[in-house]
Amino acid sequence: MFSRVRSAVASLVGGFMAGSSSSGERASGADLPMKFPYERPVFLGLSQDEVECSADHAARPILILKETKRLPWATGYAEVINAGKSAVNEDQACCEFMVVKKRPTGSFTPCKPSKRRSSLPNGEGHNLSESSMENAELVFHYWALFDGHAGSGAAIMASRLLQQHIVEQLQEIVDILQNPALLPPTVMGDDLDHTSTPCMPRALTRASSLRNSPCTAAPRFFTEKKIQHESLVIGALENAFKYMDAQIERERVVYNITGGCTALVVVFFLGKLYVANAGDSRAIIIKNGEIIPMSAEFTPESERQRLQFLGYMQPHLLGGEFTHLEFPRRVQRKEVGKKMLYRDFTMSGWAYKTIEDEDLRFPLIYGEGKKARVLATIGVTRGLGDHDLKVHDSNIYIKPFLSCFPEVRIYNLIQHEHGTDDVLVMGTDGLWDVLSNEEVTEYVTSFLANCNPDDLNRYTMAAQDVVMRARGTLRDRGWRITDDRLGSGDDISVYIIPLMYGNRQS
Amino acid sequence: MAYAYLFKYIIIGDTGVGKSCLLLQFTDKRFQPVHDLTIGVEFGARMITIDGKQIKLQIWDTAGQESFRSITRSYYRGAAGALLVYDITRRDTFNHLTTWLEDARQHSNSNMVIMLIGNKSDLESRREVKKEEGEAFAREHGLIFMETSAKTASNVEEAFINTAKEIYEKIQEGVFDINNEANGIKIGPQHAATNSTLAGGQGGQQAGGGCC
Numbered sequence: 001m002f003s004r005v006r007s008a009v010a011s012l013v014g015g016f017m018a019g020s021s022s023s024g025e026r027a028s029g030a031d032l033p034m035k036f037p038y039e040r041p042v043f044l045g046l047s048q049d050e051v052e053c054s055a056d057h058a059a060r061p062i063l064i065l066k067e068t069k070r071l072p073w074a075t076g077y078a079e080v081i082n083a084g085k086s087a088v089n090e091d092q093a094c095c096e097f098m099v100v101k102k103r104p105t106g107s108f109t110p111c112k113p114s115k116r117r118s119s120l121p122n123g124e125g126h127n128l129s130e131s132s133m134e135n136a137e138l139v140f141h142y143w144a145l146f147d148g149h150a151g152s153g154a155a156i157m158a159s160r161l162l163q164q165h166i167v168e169q170l171q172e173i174v175d176i177l178q179n180p181a182l183l184p185p186t187v188m189g190d191d192l193d194h195t196s197t198p199c200m201p202r203a204l205t206r207a208s209s210l211r212n213s214p215c216t217a218a219p220r221f222f223t224e225k226k227i228q229h230e231s232l233v234i235g236a237l238e239n240a241f242k243y244m245d246a247q248i249e250r251e252r253v254v255y256n257i258t259g260g261c262t263a264l265v266v267v268f269f270l271g272k273l274y275v276a277n278a279g280d281s282r283a284i285i286i287k288n289g290e291i292i293p294m295s296a297e298f299t300p301e302s303e304r305q306r307l308q309f310l311g312y313m314q315p316h317l318l319g320g321e322f323t324h325l326e327f328p329r330r331v332q333r334k335e336v337g338k339k340m341l342y343r344d345f346t347m348s349g350w351a352y353k354t355i356e357d358e359d360l361r362f363p364l365i366y367g368e369g370k371k372a373r374v375l376a377t378i379g380v381t382r383g384l385g386d387h388d389l390k391v392h393d394s395n396i397y398i399k400p401f402l403s404c405f406p407e408v409r410i411y412n413l414i415q416h417e418h419g420t421d422d423v424l425v426m427g428t429d430g431l432w433d434v435l436s437n438e439e440v441t442e443y444v445t446s447f448l449a450n451c452n453p454d455d456l457n458r459y460t461m462a463a464q465d466v467v468m469r470a471r472g473t474l475r476d477r478g479w480r481i482t483d484d485r486l487g488s489g490d491d492i493s494v495y496i497i498p499l500m501y502g503n504r505q506s
Numbered sequence: 507m508a509y510a511y512l513f514k515y516i517i518i519g520d521t522g523v524g525k526s527c528l529l530l531q532f533t534d535k536r537f538q539p540v541h542d543l544t545i546g547v548e549f550g551a552r553m554i555t556i557d558g559k560q561i562k563l564q565i566w567d568t569a570g571q572e573s574f575r576s577i578t579r580s581y582y583r584g585a586a587g588a589l590l591v592y593d594i595t596r597r598d599t600f601n602h603l604t605t606w607l608e609d610a611r612q613h614s615n616s617n618m619v620i621m622l623i624g625n626k627s628d629l630e631s632r633r634e635v636k637k638e639e640g641e642a643f644a645r646e647h648g649l650i651f652m653e654t655s656a657k658t659a660s661n662v663e664e665a666f667i668n669t670a671k672e673i674y675e676k677i678q679e680g681v682f683d684i685n686n687e688a689n690g691i692k693i694g695p696q697h698a699a700t701n702s703t704l705a706g707g708q709g710g711q712q713a714g715g716g717c718c
Contacts, residue, residue: 049551053564056514058688059583061549061566067542078546457545464546464577473580 035255036156041093043077045069057084058474062467064460071095072141073501076459076494078467082430083479083489090148091428091493092159092261102136103171138174140269142166145281145493147428149378151258154248154385158261162384165243166267169236177229177270184227233269234408237276245384245404252387260386263406264295264426266495268502271414273424276406278382280429284437285411285499287422289445291437294409294424298382300365300372307374307381307401308345311364319396322375323361330366331359364401370433374401380429382406418499421448423459430492431470434481443469444496459496467492510559513673514566514584514690515666516614518606519591520599521570524625527656528591529567532666537657544569547581554667556674560694563666575609582613586682586690587621587669592640594624594653595632600639607647615689617682620649621669628655 040046040054045066054063062080071077072095081089142163148155170177176184241263248257262279275283277295285292300307304326311317311324318324326343328350339352342359353359367373374381375391375398382403389398411424425440435443447465451458472479472487479487517525526541526548533550550565566585568578582588588610592599603622610620624640637653644651650668654661676682677691684691 049564050549053549053551053566056584059566059581059585061547061581062577064546066548067545461545468577468580473576474583 030256032254032256035153035251035257036160038088038152038156040079040089041077041095041159043069043071043093043095055081055088057081060471060474060479062464062471064464067457070456072097073498074456074459075143075498076457076461076463076496078460078463079493080430080467080471080491082491085489086491088152089491090152090155090259090261091430091491092146092148092152092155093493093495094142094144094146094159094163095495096142096163098140098142098163098167100138100140100167100170100174102174136174136178138170138177138270140166140170140267143266143426143495143497145264145426145428145495146261146384147279147281147380147430147491147493148259148261149380150260150386150389153252153256153258155259155261157248157251157257158244158263158384161247162240162244162263162265165240165247166237166265168243169240170233170269173232173236176232180229180270184229184232186224186227229270230272230274230410233267233272233274234410237265237267237274237408238405241276241278241384241404241406248385249387257385260383260389260402262380262383262428264428265406266424266426266497268413271412271502273411273413273499273502274408275411276408278384278404278406280380280432281427282429282432283424283426284440285422285424286441286444287416287418287499289441291441292411293437294411296407297380297429297432298403298407299379300367300374300381301369303381303403304365305345305348306403307365310401312345314400317396317400318361318364319391319394321361321391321394321396322364323359324364325353325359326363326365327359330363331355333360336360374398378402413499413502416499416503418503420453420498420500421445422499423448423462424495424497424499425466426495426497427466428491428493430488430490431466431494433490434470434472434485434488435466439469440466459498463494463496466496467494507553507562508560509553509562509694511674511677511684511694512562512564512692513586513670514564515587515589515669516566516568516581516585517589517591518568518578518610519570519589519623520593520596520602520606523570523591523593523596523599524656525570525589525591526567528589528623528625528654528662528665529565531656531659531662533565535659537659539657543571545571545574546577552666554670556667556671559674561670561674562694563670565666579609579613582610582618584688584690585614585618586673587619588614589621589623589665589669590649591623591625592635593626594635594637594640595626595629597634600624600635600643603643617676617689619669619672619676620647621665621672622647622649622651623665624651624653625656627653627660628658 040051044063054061060080062078064078079091146155146158262281264281264283265276267274275294280297280299283294285294308324328341336355336357338355340355341350342353343350362376365374366376373379377391377398384404386402387399390396443466444462447462448458469481470488470492472481479489481487517529519525526544529550531537533552546569548567552563554561554563566581568581590606592603622644641651652661652665654665656662677684682689682691684693
């Protein structure tokens with residue numbers, strides 16, 4: 001086992017273990033039909049020939065939006081393929097304007113982007129209050145990045161369907177969200193009027209209120225949690241991720257859906273930006289040159305305690321081959337009986353324990369920084385898919401340790417004024433592995449400052465520029481960027497979203 | 507479609523000389539008088555026949571503006587042919603050829619075939635660069651030369667196909683190592699295939715072209 005793990009660790013390539021795709025794809029294999037064929041993001045509108053050209057690992061062309069295509073808010077986008085770690089670009093992206101209509105009771109029709117989208121590509125002019133009056137519908141803007149691993153199936157599927165799951169979740173609560181003055185009712189169907197103003201006379205005792213309530217509303221005991229509207233949106237996003245993951249799990253039996261993916265989603269809804277992140281992509285807001293982080297990466301290191309706790313509670317998930325404890329390095333046989341530094345799920349600091357035979361097992365979390373892995377296999381701990389992924393040459397599944405739940409952060413966009421150079425930058429780890437928040441901010445800010453403010457291509461050109469700076473140029477010793485640092489050999493995808501359009505719309 | 511060889515081309519030259527229009531005329535047989543500025547790279551592809559062999563041309567159309575030069579430079583890698591384009595009605599685009607040529611020589615493989623193109627030959631009345639000057643420049647630097655019009659399609663086919671012929675000859679002479687993809691040449695799934703099946707062409711192409 002140990003030699004097996006060691007060789008597995010040795011064969012780690014980029015963010016992922018090279019050999020895992022063979023062991024990870026078992027029965028859901030090539031015999032099944034594809035759910036979606038391999039493609040680049042729909043909004044790029046590439047032909048098969050163009051997709052083929054783009055997969056050039058030697059020249060690594062940076063793909064951008066065609067001049068004839070526009071994304072909502074004049075959003076900029078650029079991407080580049082990896083330097084050879086996988087045959088195709090495994091990042092995927094989606095950007096759409098979505099309409100949420102109240103679902104007719106009893107029937108089930110997922111809401112597709114309406115035809116209105118083509119005539120109003122920016123969603124501008126879509127008078128929210130007016131349309132909501134007559135149709136009970138809400139709209140949102142959607143930007144998403146998915147970074148696939150061990151195959152592109154999950155990333156492609158999520159890039160096509162996650163927005164539909166979000167629509168479905170929001171459909172449930174259209175009525176409630178349209179009434180910002182009233183707090184969401186605790187029980188659906190209750191008269192909305194009673195939710196925010198409890199009518200129970202204070203003098204009434206609990207017992208008497210139990211016997212006969214003077215109110216028509218249900219009696220209220222003690223205090224009741226007040227749930228804000230934005231918490232409902234967060235819940236909708238979280239559940240959308242859950243149902244997306246469940247759909248991949250369900251359909252992988254009938255379709256060939258390979259691998260897994262991270263998901264970073266930005267939704268502009270009712271004046272607020274919701275940033276939902278499951279994985280190691282990142283979003284930052286650059287406002288007046290200042291950086292506001294809008295996400296945090298989920299990695300074996302950042303999620304160590306959750307993972308260790310799970311291994312501790314359910315040791316069978318470790319297959320008798322891994323230990324949930326962390327040691328500063330691998331424990332050697334000759335050290336059994338000695339005291340060694342360790343830490344458990346309950347600790348952020350370190351302590352000494354006497355080494356036992358069990359501690360010789362391979363650590364659940366091993367490696368540092370970008371090389372840290374869970375079960376010697378995967379370097380990202382949240383995302384969608386991966387249901388078939390196993391530890392190399394074993395029967396130990398990785399999925400129980402992965403979580404599909406996103407962390408959602410909110411930026412109250414319309415409460416701030418935004419200039420032409422205030423943007424939200426979304427990027428897959430290919431960008432952030434080699435450039436810091438500060439560097440990206442500097443590049444984007446100085447690029448935009450040298451651009452005509454009226455040029456609608458400026459955000460795409462800025463995205464191209466920042467991808468170029470992360471990719472670097474190919475020299476004798478590989479891809480290099482500023483200061484002769486190593487460039488990113490990973491797939492890189494970047495959105496640059498100007499925030500002022502959010503102000504204009506609201 | 508099955509092909510015997512795949513050649514990668516790159517189109518370079520000053521902004522506004524008609525690079526994108528040449529590509530569009532060659533791949534789609536149409537002319538678009540108003541074309542947006544290319545701000546990155548765009549691709550085109552077309553199948554041609556040389557010596558009875560199917561050859562797929564994969565063409566990279568680049569941005570001509572100075573500010574995109576550093577991005578364009580990285581796209582020479584792995585090109586078997588380059589179309590270096592100037593505008594016969596704008597002397598400055600001809601004057602800049604030396605800089606473009608230096609760039610091309612420095613960032614491409616030494617066997618890359620370069621075709622010099624004087625475009626907009628339909629605008630004879632506005633001509634600023636004589637045909638003889640183009641010929642002389644090409645002779646001096648060892649390039650092939652043609653004047654074209656992306657608008658009337660004059661010589662456009664010839665420009666792309668003659669470049670391919672030159673590359674093909676170099677392959678026959680053994681100058682190009684066709685097994686080294688850095689030369690911008692890939693061998694098709696069925697070399698000199700006579701019985702090309704649809705599926706065979708697609709699948710093989712992916713296997714041959716995707717992974718490196």
